[in-house]
Amino acid sequence: MSGSDVDVRPISRGSLAWRVFAAIVLVVLLVHGSTSLAVKDDAWPLGPLSQYAFRPGPNDTVLVTRTYGLMPDGSRIELPLRVETAGISRAEVEAQIPRFERDPSLLRAVSDGWSSRHPDQPRPVEVLLVQDRSYLHKGRVVSRDEVPLAQWRVTP
DSSP: OOGGGOOOOOOOHHHHHHHHHHHHHHHHHHHHHHHOTTOOGGGTTSSOOGGGSOOOOTTOEEEEEEEEEEOTTSOEEEOOOSHHHHSSOHHHHHTTHHHHHHOGGGGHHHHHHHHHHOTTSOOOSEEEEEEEEEEEETTEEEEEEEEEEEEEEOOO
16 A cells, blocks of 8 residues: 555544643643642652752752662662662652651661562661762762661561
8 A cells, every 4th residue: 555545534523622622631730730839749740750850050969869778797788769679769769858867667668679579688687768969069079978868777
């Protein structure tokens, strides 16, 4: 079949009305989600995803939140904050850092998520929530440090 053999039909009034209505509803939801102060990241995709809403300035501090597990043999391993590795995403943790600082037992979610996804690995005996901070000057990293935010001893 060549391009000239294709039957082209105009869109019906009903189909056009439905598509215009759906587009208007989507735009209204996006505008409302992006401008409403009550909407947080959990409203995505109909609200702002704040982790992508900005970029650091040339003299800002870049924060990277991480979790580590202290293993029974004394080693410290990173427990990457991804649903597929720790059962919880970095965005979920970063949005609730003050809660983790007030109640470190919330780190149980990371420990449980890691253990359920890595049954062949020993369970961490302690979970640490830290922020790596990179200090920029004129867009270049001039120093780094690690700031502990919360620490939880795993309980059975």
